[in-house]
Amino acid sequence: MTTTLTDSLERPLRDLRISLTDRCNFRCSYCMPAETFGKGYRFLPRKELLSFEEITRVVGLLQELGLQKVRLTGGEPLLRHDCSTLVGMLARPGLDLAMTSNGLLLPRHAEQLKRQGLQRVTVSLDSLRDEVFQRINDVGVPVSHVLEGIRAAEEAGLGPVKINMVVKRGLNEEDLLPLAEHCRETGRTLRFIEFMDVGNSNGWNRESVVPSAEILERLQKRWPLEAVGAAYRGEVARRWKYRDGAGEIGLISSVSQAFCGDCTRLRLSAEGVLYTCLFATRGSNLKTPLRAGADDGKLRELLQGLWSRRSDRYSERRGSAGQGQRIEMSYIGG
Ligand code: SAM
Ligand code: SF4
Ligand code: SF4
Numbered sequence: 001m002t003t004t005l006t007d008s009l010e011r012p013l014r015d016l017r018i019s020l021t022d023r024c025n026f027r028c029s030y031c032m033p034a035e036t037f038g039k040g041y042r043f044l045p046r047k048e049l050l051s052f053e054e055i056t057r058v059v060g061l062l063q064e065l066g067l068q069k070v071r072l073t074g075g076e077p078l079l080r081h082d083c084s085t086l087v088g089m090l091a092r093p094g095l096d097l098a099m100t101s102n103g104l105l106l107p108r109h110a111e112q113l114k115r116q117g118l119q120r121v122t123v124s125l126d127s128l129r130d131e132v133f134q135r136i137n138d139v140g141v142p143v144s145h146v147l148e149g150i151r152a153a154e155e156a157g158l159g160p161v162k163i164n165m166v167v168k169r170g171l172n173e174e175d176l177l178p179l180a181e182h183c184r185e186t187g188r189t190l191r192f193i194e195f196m197d198v199g200n201s202n203g204w205n206r207e208s209v210v211p212s213a214e215i216l217e218r219l220q221k222r223w224p225l226e227a228v229g230a231a232y233r234g235e236v237a238r239r240w241k242y243r244d245g246a247g248e249i250g251l252i253s254s255v256s257q258a259f260c261g262d263c264t265r266l267r268l269s270a271e272g273v274l275y276t277c278l279f280a281t282r283g284s285n286l287k288t289p290l291r292a293g294a295d296d297g298k299l300r301e302l303l304q305g306l307w308s309r310r311s312d313r314y315s316e317r318r319g320s321a322g323q324g325q326r327i328e329m330s331y332i333g334g
Contacts, residue, residue: 005065007310014234014264015069016062018055019333020080021270026102027138030166031329034138036201050272052086054290058268059090061300069096073333078105084112091117100334103149104141110156121153122162127175128182160187167210168195176218184246191237191250198278199328212253234264258315267332277312281326
């Protein structure tokens with residue numbers, strides 16, 4: 001039976017992002033800068049990661065509490081060994097199952113992911129220029145490898161692929177229009193994400209944020225756009241469509257136009273800690289009760305208690321919110 005669980009601000013629990021690993025084969029400067037995530041960095045040991053059975057059990061319980069969508073993320077989710085097996089275990093009626101990936105390993109995994117029940121993938125790509133993209137990923141991966149991943153996903157039936165572009169002042173503003181043009185031509189939806197102050201190591205400052213309004217203005221000068229209403233409550237991207245019918249774009253404005261009022265999202269880290277906000281400084285350890293043999297009733301109670309107490313709205317209070325040590329993006333999964 002499904003019940004609708006709401007938090008202290010009347011927001012239902014609808015989405016879960018699951019980080020499958022805190023490791024990544026990229027070192028994006030805005031997420032895992034190499035200076036911090038270098039050789040000496042201690043990633044989670046394997047035995048600390050939730051098993052596929054544990055993840056599947058949590059998802060089943062959350063589905064009873066109203067969960068409708070699951071997104072697999074990381075770090076790089078495709079680095080988690082055998083992750084399509086987990087997809088097969090999670091795929092069930094009534095659950096929308098998607099993944100966000102940097103795309104590099106998609107040629108190897110796309111078909112199997114589709115066969116196991118993955119519905120869609122979003123791929124992150126911040127520039128079509130090798131020089132800029134390699135400066136961002138910091139491991140020398142050329143744009144063509146990500147484009148091959150996107151194509152593989154589409155050929156496997158995981159498309160149309162959405163592309164996430166983080167826009168950072170002075171880094172890749174010039175790539176806005178070329179990426180938009182690429183997406184118009186290929187039928188992919190481009191979503192622009194404002195550079196966010198997640199974690200503690202990416203050197204964020206407000207001057208580096210290119211506000212969505214400015215992005216929209218730059219696009220509008222080239223191609224007239226009109227707003228599209230949200231498809232569902234909790235949709236993070238504001239949608240706009242090209243007047244000439246060449247598809248749509250999304251703007252994720254978590255800095256300039258916070259959307260906490262509609263935030264229906266819970267996050268599960270790879271080691272089994274639940275976070276009710278991307279900017280949380282503390283989470284709730286679920287692994288200990290899971291491994292101590294808690295029955296479903298006990299776990300349900302824990303999940304219900306956590307969500308019903310939830311009052312997070314960090315982005316709306318940015319500046320006045322406390323400045324504790326925050327969770328890194330690669331750990332919490334975006
Ligand atoms: N590795 C996968 C990828 O890059 O798609 C999944 C994990 S990544 C943490 C999820 C999303 O967060 C990506 O689209 C990435 O661009 C975005 N992201 C990471 N750091 C960010 C930041 N500081 N501000 C805004 N978005 C960020
Ligand atoms: Fe890796 Fe994704 Fe973070 Fe880039 S954004 S470092 S690909 S986890
Ligand atoms: Fe949701 Fe927290 Fe982001 Fe607000 S700041 S939209 S509550 S994750």
